[in-house]
Amino acid sequence: MLQNKSFVRKTKQGKVIKVVREHYLRDDIYCGASFCQNCDTKSARFSSPDSTILVVDTNVVLNQIDLLENPAIDDVVVLSVVLEEVKNKNLAVYNRLRALCSNTLRRFFVFSNEHHKDTYVKGMVGESPNDRNDRAIRVAAQWYKNHLGGPTRVLMITNDRENKRKATEEGISADTIESYVKSLNQPALLDLLVQPHFSEDMEIEDLRPSKKKVIYTEHKPMSEITSGIRCGIYHQGKLRVNRYNPFEAYVGSESIGDEIIIFGRGNMNRAFDGDVVAVELLPQDQWHTEKSLSIAEEDDEEDDSIHLAPNSADDAPRITNLPQGSSINSNIAPSRPSGRVVGIIKRNWHAYCGSLEPMAMPAGNAGIAHALFVSKDRRFPKIRIQTRQLGNLLDKRIIVSVDTWDCQSKYPSGHYVRTIGDIGDRETETEVVLIENDIDARPFSAQVLSCLPPLPWSVSPEDLSNPIRQDLRHLRIFSVDPPGCKDIDDALNCTLLPNGNFEVGVHIADVTNFVHPGTPLDSEATQRGTSTYLVERRIDMLPKPLTEDICSLRADVERLAFSVIWEMTPEAHVISTRYTKSVIKSCAALSYVEAQARMDDSRLMDPVTIDLRNMNTLAKIMRQRRIERGAITLASAEVKFQVDTETHDPLDIGMYQIREANQMVEEFMLAANVSVAEQILKSFPQCSLLRRHPSPTKEMLEPLLRTAASVGLDLDVSSSKSLADSLDQAVGDDPYFNKLIRILATRCMTQAVYFCSGDLSPPEFHHYGLAAPLYTHFTSPIRRYADVIVHRLLAASLGIYKLPTIFQDRPQLTSIADNLNYRHRNAQMASRSSIELHTIIFFRKRPTDTEARIVKIRANGFIVFVPKYGIEGPVYLTMRGEKGGGEWVVDEQQQKIKKTDGSIAYGVLQSVKIHMEVVEPQPNRPKLQLSLI
Amino acid sequence: MEYVSPEGLRLDGRRPLEMRQLRAELGAVSRADGSAVFEMGxxxxxxxxxxxxxxxxxxxxxxxKALIRCEYTMANFSTGDRMRKPKGDRRSTEISLVIRQTMEACILTHLMPRSQIDIFVQVLQADGGTRSACINAATLALADAGIPMRDLVTSCSAGYLNSTALLDLNYVEDSAGGPDVTVGILPKLDKVTLLQMDAKLPMDIFENVMQLATEGCKAVANYIREVLIENTKQLENRRGV
Amino acid sequence: MEQRLANTLNMTVNEKKFIESALLSDLRVDGRRPFDYRKLSIIFGREDGSSEIQLGQTRVMGFVTGQLVQPYRDRPNEGTLAIYTEFSPMADPSFESGRPGESAIELGRIVDRGLRESRAVDTESLCVISGKLVWAIRIDLHIIDNGGNLVDASNIAALAALSTFRRSECTIGGEDGQEVIVHPPEVREPLPLIIHHLPVAVTFGFIGKENIVVIDPTQHEEGVMGGSMTATLNTNGEVCAIQKAGGEGVLQSVIMQCLRIASVKAADITSKIKIAVSLFYFF
Structure with a gap:
């Protein structure tokens, strides 16, 4: 009863070993028929003795699994030899078969023929394994026939002609699956039959080396790529994957001028977002025409999660956009050049965070499991990892890094690096947000901290006697900041001069006195680029002793500052400007609320309040002048959280309140920035760091115009002034209308960016939003590195500082500006993600009903904006997955969605009532859901 | 990988509570005072x-008392790959120590002072459960040599895979990484002398697995007794009794 | 093969009888009760990853170091953990320098089984480049003074040292993403090891014919005991390893009772280790 199975195997390392295993034959394996006299019928499945029992072979199972799952096919014996073969060939089909067998409603019985003493078949000399398996199936069918006897008919189903022939010879009734199905007289079943075909489905992932086929084309060797680039057949560029559609990517190429689109995984040929790749253009007839954007055609593939209302076009989901035929004459839509990747010049692999796809645990608790890791950022493909501790890793956010991606595997392979924490846990998700946005939140290293001056620090006599510093401690200087702010980087003063004019000063913390170029502190700050503000904490660019103590312009202490002082008339005309380093002593650190209260309280007459009121008057005049020039006031949908100080849980959300005091400070900061920009550009026309805001193009304003047109509003977008005027005039009967239009307008704007003045021509320096010909960032060096650079430039322009050599290296400057833009953008996205995260936590226990406005119509519903909380998201009218072809019809001209019987209609900008709550469609992955009431 | 199929069969066709086939032979090495060959699967x-x-x-x-020495080696050809260092490595030293201390507990050493008893155990084929097989073989050899013992020592291993307790793991099941409990008992006295476990197990499951292994040991003890009785009968025949 | 008796304390018959009869009335020679541990003190050295444990009279020092090596062929994405023991003759006259004796190897294997097989240390996170470069962690245990129960003390030493060990951070960079740069600790803060749970070893000795059980035997009790059992458990209620290498037979019920006592003691020792580690970082 003991047999020996021996075979020769090749191990992964290539060694050939002989494997000998025991194989026991039993006599207690039962046939599974409840009417059988001899066998134990505990786990029997077949109940009626008159039915036909089918014995299926491997290929029938592999190819016709859909047919087998149909309830019309029943009373099937699945032999263990067939089960093993199916498992080795296709795991997905094996799982489905197992599900069928364990389903008590279906009569599928697993018969362990390999271990039954009567049906065990030993391989004969010279017999191939396939033949041996076929013989085993025949022997088992024969046994069943003899065992059950009587009226039961045993039918072997196989499509293999040889097998069928031999079976019939041995007296077993055999049939092909087609003829059996036909005999059942159910024409519907015939449709489920899969025609025999010999091509393998692309979806089947077979990991055995002999079966692997090449999915991706090989990369071309480096020499061929370099020569190709030189002659122009290949183009080099950085790959940017569309965040909202990971199968679409762009390679910016100088040689073409336009971007090359890469569609589809195959064409991307294993390149990752951020890699430097070599691209070959496809022949022109394969160039992808742009899909014209019609509302009804938008895919459900679009990101349907709730997110914060985007503040600019950069944040909104990117859809390839072409203006509709309505307002602009359209030529044939130009197709964008498409290409495919032929080689990777430089890889940009780093560690990715995300979680594992849920899967069943392997046996033995420590067996190797091959798991698929899904990155949180949709731009990256799934990564296959091997792990022995699957139990520890499921349902956790983990970090995985990539090792290789060869042509034969659908996904890259990597390994596990570390666990961050449980999914949904606030600390974990915050850390994920930081990692995704490449924000360095590590504590400052010992090297960096050694660059700080020793504490406790105070203004020293050398600083006071330094000739470049003016002693301004006698001035009445105060600062106005958000409540609880510890890193105060700006302070103001306003003195009435004897001649009736005002001397207004803006004093900025003198960070460059402590951060010197070339030191580890400076390098670290350059890398970080900016401070990041999350809901519950702040990731600093500079170490805390600097930001909160040494540089911070706190009240009642002497501090070093960099001052911009204007003499201006009471009508806010600037007569003269001067810049100087100084020593100041702030007399009050007010919050916006306090400052506003003081100004409003007419009883207060103390000097600080009078100064505040004077400044306010001047600020109002300056602001009006700006608006006349064309500055646009955009409404922000920014939201503030009230956070419980102990648990850091959000207590309340509210829209950010803008008061006069905010605008006053803002106005003077803008003025300071503009003045400094003029000064540094004068001295360094080629290497100043400025900030610009490109005007929005016609395409970008298209959605706004369309929406406005649908409610009968005509907006003039020819210049920023005309747009600002149109926005001011856009008043409807409903008080919120204007704000809503402004919010929609905000979305069409691009982000402002830093640039090096030598890279562009003066007309391009323009800042659209502020309607200023020149702008830079000067007023927040504690939290922005750009300001540190501008400080250095200003000091050099005054002759009190020698500019480091890096400023003469234009490409370096450009890359610094690019890095600053990158960091700035990431910090903003991190802030928004943190707010979204806290929003979900806030709504977790508080399902709410509230009012919302429709901002966009989609095929199966619409997108609403909730003004109270500043979030927007989709509301579905039809179930997900069904196209709205049934009940609801979209009217594009009027931007409405109507029910087919005309009873209800929803138009854009209409107000609706919705219900918001947090649901968990998958365990541990909560999301916010909006539904119509 | 499934180690126990939903039909209740393991990879080699046994059920979870079944042991492999046992075979024992006494007197294999004629030169020695006592010898035995023991096969578990x-x-x-x-x-x-x-x-x-x-x-x-x-x-x-x-x-x-008597001095007991024990040496455990694995033959070069015992596993699939040729072994490089058959003895003197850490695992062999530890198993030698374990076998020695186990046998010391059951041999009546005080009856033989100032003498030495050597036990040499060599693994000819390794397919999981070598420690247990060695102890069983040593017991048989000691019995064959006529050395006075308190009781037989029998040993068996058990594991826990796919949420089922399995008796007598073979190599494939052992290398799955699941827990492996080896138990050696004195069957008549029902006392545990050897207990080794690796990998993690919650305590209540451990109790089940240890219980299962103890049952296995008792089954081995029955078999060994039969073999010894059979052997004694043959000796009697040869002496003409 | 040589036979080394771990304990060549040639004890007189009187001493043995005294210990046994004292135990009959639940008294131990040093005044403890049968299930009491001796006083445990955990001190850390100046470097990260070094610890000194004193359990009564037994003193053990543990050192942890890490190195970048090639991984094993069949585990390309896992780091390695190796335990080396050093039985210095200073600790006990029966220890000889040079090749480790049997008991040294047994001790090494017990600690090894407890740490490695139970996956206490996460080896997958030690991988830098899969298949090419991984961290190999080496734990060295030096026995300074043998006052009995070396297994428990060594285990605690290993755990304490692992908890305070920090490995340098390395980033992958370079042209093809295959070059590894190791950052010295001044530039980047080194990282701790990821330890999932602390497997604590608890040793029982079985003395006399009536199989009286004592915990944490001293050297003298080791000379008398007929058998010993070491159970390694963690605070999650899981048994990580058991080693009872022969010796006197005991009933199954006694074994289960010992395990239950061991889990209580393990929780106690785990909290002591954690407190000691957190105090170390506080200063």
């Missing part, structure tokens, strides 16, 4: 006992 072990005899190193002589 494909694991084959040969044990030889020399003694009691005079102590070879006077310095180690014990005045009140």
């Amino acid at each position: 494909n694991t084959k072990v040969i044990a030889a006992v020399y003694g009691p005899r005079e102590v070879q190193q006077r310095s180690q002589q014990l005045n009140d």
Whole structure:
């Protein structure tokens, strides 16, 4: 009863070993028929003795699994030899078969023929394994026939002609699956039959080396790529994957001028977002025409999660956009050049965070499991990892890094690096947000901290006697900041001069006195680029002793500052400007609320309040002048959280309140920035760091115009002034209308960016939003590195500082500006993600009903904006997955969605009532859901 | 990988509570005072006992009891790959120590002072459960040598895979990384002398698995007794009794 | 093969009888009760990853170091953990320098089984480049003074040292993403090891014919005991390893009772280790 199975195997390392295993034959394996006299019928499945029992072979199972799952096919014996073969060939089909067998409603019985003493078949000399398996199936069918006897008919189903022939010879009734199905007289079943075909489905992932086929084309060797680039057949560029559609990517190429689109995984040929790749253009007839954007055609593939209302076009989901035929004459839509990747010049692999796809645990608790890791950022493909501790890793956010991606595997392979924490846990998700946005939140290293001056620090006599510093401690200087702010980087003063004019000063913390170029502190700050503000904490660019103590312009202490002082008339005309380093002593650190209260309280007459009121008057005049020039006031949908100080849980959300005091400070900061920009550009026309805001193009304003047109509003977008005027005039009967239009307008704007003045021509320096010909960032060096650079430039322009050599290296400057833009953008996205995260936590226990406005119509519903909380998201009218072809019809001209019987209609900008709550469609992955009431 | 199929069969066709086939033979090494070959499935072990005899190193002589020495080696050809270092490595030293201490507990050493008993165990084929097979073989060899013992020592291993307790793991099941509990008992006295476990197990499951292994040991003990009785009958026949 | 008796304390018959009869009335020679541990003190050295444990009279020092090596062929994405023991003759006259004796190897294997097989240390996170470069962690245990129960003390030493060990951070960079740069600790803060749970070893000795059980035997009790059992458990209620290498037979019920006592003691020792580690970082 003991047999020996021996075979020769090749191990992964290539060694050939002989494997000998025991194989026991039993006599207690039962046939599974409840009417059988001899066998134990505990786990029997077949109940009626008159039915036909089918014995299926491997290929029938592999190819016709859909047919087998149909309830019309029943009373099937699945032999263990067939089960093993199916498992080795296709795991997905094996799982489905197992599900069928364990389903008590279906009569599928697993018969362990390999271990039954009567049906065990030993391989004969010279017999191939396939033949041996076929013989085993025949022997088992024969046994069943003899065992059950009587009226039961045993039918072997196989499509293999040889097998069928031999079976019939041995007296077993055999049939092909087609003829059996036909005999059942159910024409519907015939449709489920899969025609025999010999091509393998692309979806089947077979990991055995002999079966692997090449999915991706090989990369071309480096020499061929370099020569190709030189002659122009290949183009080099950085790959940017569309965040909202990971199968679409762009390679910016100088040689073409336009971007090359890469569609589809195959064409991307294993390149990752951020890699430097070599691209070959496809022949022109394969160039992808742009899909014209019609509302009804938008895919459900679009990101349907709730997110914060985007503040600019950069944040909104990117859809390839072409203006509709309505307002602009359209030529044939130009197709964008498409290409495919032929080689990777430089890889940009780093560690990715995300979680594992849920899967069943392997046996033995420590067996190797091959798991698929899904990155949180949709731009990256799934990564296959091997792990022995699957139990520890499921349902956790983990970090995985990539090792290789060869042509034969659908996904890259990597390994596990570390666990961050449980999914949904606030600390974990915050850390994920930081990692995704490449924000360095590590504590400052010992090297960096050694660059700080020793504490406790105070203004020293050398600083006071330094000739470049003016002693301004006698001035009445105060600062106005958000409540609880510890890193105060700006302070103001306003003195009435004897001649009736005002001397207004803006004093900025003198960070460059402590951060010197070339030191580890400076390098670290350059890398970080900016401070990041999350809901519950702040990731600093500079170490805390600097930001909160040494540089911070706190009240009642002497501090070093960099001052911009204007003499201006009471009508806010600037007569003269001067810049100087100084020593100041702030007399009050007010919050916006306090400052506003003081100004409003007419009883207060103390000097600080009078100064505040004077400044306010001047600020109002300056602001009006700006608006006349064309500055646009955009409404922000920014939201503030009230956070419980102990648990850091959000207590309340509210829209950010803008008061006069905010605008006053803002106005003077803008003025300071503009003045400094003029000064540094004068001295360094080629290497100043400025900030610009490109005007929005016609395409970008298209959605706004369309929406406005649908409610009968005509907006003039020819210049920023005309747009600002149109926005001011856009008043409807409903008080919120204007704000809503402004919010929609905000979305069409691009982000402002830093640039090096030598890279562009003066007309391009323009800042659209502020309607200023020149702008830079000067007023927040504690939290922005750009300001540190501008400080250095200003000091050099005054002759009190020698500019480091890096400023003469234009490409370096450009890359610094690019890095600053990158960091700035990431910090903003991190802030928004943190707010979204806290929003979900806030709504977790508080399902709410509230009012919302429709901002966009989609095929199966619409997108609403909730003004109270500043979030927007989709509301579905039809179930997900069904196209709205049934009940609801979209009217594009009027931007409405109507029910087919005309009873209800929803138009854009209409107000609706919705219900918001947090649901968990998958365990541990909560999301916010909006539904119509 | 499934180690126990939903039909209740393991990879080699056994049910979870079944042991592999046992085979024992006495007197394999004619030169030795006592010897035995013990097979558990494909694991084959040969044990030889020399003694009691005079102590070879006077310095180690014990005045009140016998000195027990034990050496465990694996033959080069015992596993699929040729082994590089058959003895002297850490695992062999530890198993030698374990076997020695186990046998010491059951041999009546105080009856043979100032003498030495050597036990040599060599694994000829390794397919999981070598430790248990060695102890069983050593017991048989000691019995064959006629050395007085308190009781037989039998041993068996058990594991826990796919949420089922399995008796007598073979190599494939052992290398799955699940827990492996080896138990050695004195069957008549029902006392545990050897207990080794690796990998993690919650305590209540551990109790089940240990219980299962103990049952296995008792089954082995029955088999060993039968073999010894059979052997004695043959000896009687040869002596003409 | 040589036979090394771990304990060549040549004890007189009187001493043995005294210990046994004292135990009959639940008294131990040093005044403890049968299930009491001796006083445990955990001190850390100046470097990260070094610890000194004193359990009564037994003193053990543990050192942890890490190195970048090639991984094993069949585990390309896992780091390695190796335990080396050093039985210095200073600790006990029966220890000889040079090749480790049997008991040294047994101790090494017990600690090894407890740490490695139970996956206490996360080896997958030690991988830098899969298949090419991984961290190999080496734990060295030096026995300074043998006052009995070396297994428990060594285990605690290993755990304490692992908890305070920090490995340098390395980033992958370079042209093809295959070059590894190791950052010295001044530039980047080194990282701790990821330890999932602390497997604590608890040793029982079985003395006399009536099989009286004592915890944490001293050297004298080791000379008398007929058998010993070491159970390694963690605070999650899981048994990580058990080693009872022969010796006197005991009933199954006694074994289960010992395990239950061991889990209580393990929780106690785990909290002591954690407190000691947190105090170390506080200063």
